[in-house]
Amino acid sequence: MGANFxxxxxxxxxxxxxxxxxxGAAVGTLTxxxxxxxxxxxxxxxxxxxxxxxxxxxxMLSFGLSFLLLGGSDMTLARRLDTEFSLKxxxxxMVEYRDGEGAMLAIQREDAEESLSRIPTKxxxxxxxxxxxxxxxxxxxxxxxxxxxxxxxxxxxxEIVPFELSAMQRAGINELISYVDxxxxxxxxxxxxxxxxxxxxEQLEDAETVPEMQAIxxxxxxxxxxxxxxxxxxxxxxxxxxxxxxxxxxxxxKSLDTSKWDEPEWGDFAEGFMAFRNELGYTxxxxxxxxxxxxxxxxxxxxxxCLKTDNSLKNSRIAEDDKLYAVIARFLYAxxxxxxxxxLSGLKKLLTSLDSMTHAQALIELDHTFEVMSNEIYAVLxxxxxxxxxxxxxxxxxxxLFGAPIPKFERPNLKDPGESGSNDEDKDEDSVGGGVGxxxxxxSNDLVLDPITGKYVEYxxxxxxxxxxxxxxxxxxxxxxxxxxxKAIQKYFALLYSGFDDED
Amino acid sequence: xxxxxxxxIEMENVKLFSSKVxxxxxxxxxxxxxxxxxIENVIIAIIAGGNVLLEGVPGVGKTRLVRSLGRVLSxxxxxxxxxxxxxxxxxxxxxxxxxDENGRLNTKFKKGPIFANLVLADEINRATPKTQSAMLEVMxxxxxxxxxxxxxxxxxxxxxxTENPIEQDGTYPLPEAQMDRFMFKLIVxxxxxxxxxGIVKMTQITMAETAEAVVGGEDILAMRxxxxxxxxxxxxLDYTVRLVSGTHPELDDSPATAKKYVKYGASPRxxxxxxxxxKVRALMCGRYNVSYEDIDALAVPxxxxxxxxxxxxxxxxxxxxxxxxxxxxxxxxxR
Numbered sequence: 001m002g003a004n005f006x007x008x009x010x011x012x013x014x015x016x017x018x019x020x021x022x023x024g025a026a027v028g029t030l031t032x033x034x035x036x037x038x039x040x041x042x043x044x045x046x047x048x049x050x051x052x053x054x055x056x057x058x059x060m061l062s063f064g065l066s067f068l069l070l071g072g073s074d075m076t077l078a079r080r081l082d083t084e085f086s087l088k089x090x091x092x093x094m095v096e097y098r099d100g101e102g103a104m105l106a107i108q109r110e111d112a113e114e115s116l117s118r119i120p121t122k123x124x125x126x127x128x129x130x131x132x133x134x135x136x137x138x139x140x141x142x143x144x145x146x147x148x149x150x151x152x153x154x155x156x157x158x159e160i161v162p163f164e165l166s167a168m169q170r171a172g173i174n175e176l177i178s179y180v181d182x183x184x185x186x187x188x189x190x191x192x193x194x195x196x197x198x199x200x201x202e203q204l205e206d207a208e209t210v211p212e213m214q215a216i217x218x219x220x221x222x223x224x225x226x227x228x229x230x231x232x233x234x235x236x237x238x239x240x241x242x243x244x245x246x247x248x249x250x251x252x253x254k255s256l257d258t259s260k261w262d263e264p265e266w267g268d269f270a271e272g273f274m275a276f277r278n279e280l281g282y283t284x285x286x287x288x289x290x291x292x293x294x295x296x297x298x299x300x301x302x303x304x305x306c307l308k309t310d311n312s313l314k315n316s317r318i319a320e321d322d323k324l325y326a327v328i329a330r331f332l333y334a335x336x337x338x339x340x341x342x343x344l345s346g347l348k349k350l351l352t353s354l355d356s357m358t359h360a361q362a363l364i365e366l367d368h369t370f371e372v373m374s375n376e377i378y379a380v381l382x383x384x385x386x387x388x389x390x391x392x393x394x395x396x397x398x399x400x401l402f403g404a405p406i407p408k409f410e411r412p413n414l415k416d417p418g419e420s421g422s423n424d425e426d427k428d429e430d431s432v433g434g435g436v437g438x439x440x441x442x443x444s445n446d447l448v449l450d451p452i453t454g455k456y457v458e459y460x461x462x463x464x465x466x467x468x469x470x471x472x473x474x475x476x477x478x479x480x481x482x483x484x485x486x487k488a489i490q491k492y493f494a495l496l497y498s499g500f501d502d503e504d
Numbered sequence: 505x506x507x508x509x510x511x512x513i514e515m516e517n518v519k520l521f522s523s524k525v526x527x528x529x530x531x532x533x534x535x536x537x538x539x540x541x542x543i544e545n546v547i548i549a550i551i552a553g554g555n556v557l558l559e560g561v562p563g564v565g566k567t568r569l570v571r572s573l574g575r576v577l578s579x580x581x582x583x584x585x586x587x588x589x590x591x592x593x594x595x596x597x598x599x600x601x602x603x604d605e606n607g608r609l610n611t612k613f614k615k616g617p618i619f620a621n622l623v624l625a626d627e628i629n630r631a632t633p634k635t636q637s638a639m640l641e642v643m644x645x646x647x648x649x650x651x652x653x654x655x656x657x658x659x660x661x662x663x664x665x666t667e668n669p670i671e672q673d674g675t676y677p678l679p680e681a682q683m684d685r686f687m688f689k690l691i692v693x694x695x696x697x698x699x700x701x702g703i704v705k706m707t708q709i710t711m712a713e714t715a716e717a718v719v720g721g722e723d724i725l726a727m728r729x730x731x732x733x734x735x736x737x738x739x740x741l742d743y744t745v746r747l748v749s750g751t752h753p754e755l756d757d758s759p760a761t762a763k764k765y766v767k768y769g770a771s772p773r774x775x776x777x778x779x780x781x782x783k784v785r786a787l788m789c790g791r792y793n794v795s796y797e798d799i800d801a802l803a804v805p806x807x808x809x810x811x812x813x814x815x816x817x818x819x820x821x822x823x824x825x826x827x828x829x830x831x832x833x834x835x836x837x838x839r
Contacts, residue, residue: 079739088791088793088795088796088797089737089739089740089793089794089795089796090791090792090793090795092737092739093735093736093737093740093793093794094793096735096737096738097735100735102733103515103733104730104733104734104735104792105733105735107515107518107792108734108735108792108793111791111792111793112793
């Protein structure tokens, strides 16, 4: 074969090789990019090296296939040369008779070679090369998308994710310490909480990995819960009181349920406690009953309530030095003087004194006991509730700062047997006291606890203050949130005002 | 430039081929004004060893072209004027009774005018089919058989026939078998105004042909041998075969045009003739291989007298040439 034909043959080989390489690169990058994207979007679970191997495999396969498919015979090349350069079948005739002998064939070969010699090699161009280039660009784009797409996967458990306390988190914990300091919680609780938060800050400063941070945070959240969580005694005592309770016992238990204090004013507890008092002293047929019958009825009620309350306290397995335990025990067993200097008889003492009293005197004593004890019990409950609210705020704030789940504040589920309908069966027991949207929906005039001041203010006032603060922060120059995040925050505030529904 | 050192005599022959063709064209041009394509095709047919049928109205120079060609080729030339009363023996010759020196009567074959190298069969379609058929053997096999004795005709041998369009009065259509013996059928058109002016000017000087002999019979045979060595690529050969078989409407893979407009197609002689003529044309064009272009250029003169168009074509006002052009176009699509 002549030198000129070989010249074009070499050019054709270079074109074939180039196209094969481009094809391999296109398929390889496309494969790797798609797999990477699918992996990051969690459509497929793949190991990163599988992506690399797949990309390389795809590239090699495509290169090989392209090299095979694009490879043509000498006759194919001859046809193309004849067609593209209007050589009137000279080249294909030359190729076909390349092994032929004879003067005419020799002349024909020389003629074909001479015709080819007049054609510059650069005139022989790669056909449809742009398709391959576009394919490579698409593949590269897909690979870049795959590389830079946000990773939706959860970090590998074995993977060590570094942690560094951010300035915002540091400031957040310091704000919490200030908040606790200014809250209405008990001094001991305040002190313990502040110490715990300071300790948390110190430990987090030293934490180097996310698992380490999570462990520290988890320990700290548990500790804060222990410090502030009133339900540890309220829940246990009320649950114990509720178990097997009769109507009278349920009235008593309900009056102690702080979680039902939608308006934590004296009135709610007082009303509940007074209802209990009334139930205790109520005699259905007082006008027709004799003195002995009335005393007997009161004795029976006092005896029953004392026995059940005493059993409930013991069954609750709460330590006797627990405040709520102590004050309820005092309600039963007090025999002495109250804080205001008045003599005080607990229900048990009252029960033992009934023989020496008329029914009317007994009721007066009972009223006195209720009057004194209601103050003492409310003081304990209110204190516990403020402690709990403070703890709840601290926990939720920490949860937001570090993305940790909020520990559930278990509330007693006190319901009369008659109240439990079929709907209750559908309710998740775990939902008691937890989750956004399950709480109370406040009216704008309702009083709520301001987590910063620790005082009760109108919900509308509190909302306005926080809404204004939110707008100021979002529109401020230092705001680093994206537009989507801003919209989400604004929507959340709007929902706080208008109320959540199921969809929200 | 082609390196001729190693190809020796062959290269010399190639050069001679071109120069001789140019000489023939030049000399013919002295007697015939215009008609370049007709002249070229006639030269191709003569070198390829084919017979030519020239069709045209009277007076367009058919006979003059052939007479002039006889002069240029320097070959024994005879002219047969075909008339309705012309007998086959008037063409081929016949046995005559002669007395020898001893007074005994013997039969002797007296050769007819067909025994020449170049035969002008003038107005061949004015003879009866019987007489026309007398040309069959000689045109194909270059021999004449009388009373079971065959008489070979000296090579080279060509028949150049002229005919008037069959629409003219007193003409007989040539039988298909005879038509097939003609390599080309060339349509001699009425000259253009410019050509007519040249013809008139030329004939004012002299009516006689002035062309001179430039090649002889041996030259023609040498040129034919040279042309036969021109290579044909397999794909070009396939295309030729497809083109010819594409004129057959009865074949499954024939083009739609053939199925619609052709009544019957060309014989295998068409393909043979097409390739043979294409080789000559390639050499005349300075090429040493047959190209598609050669086939396309020669397809119409080779096929036009070998196929018969159907009534649908006539109804659609299509000529045979139109139908062939359509078949070429369809066949090109698959090459």
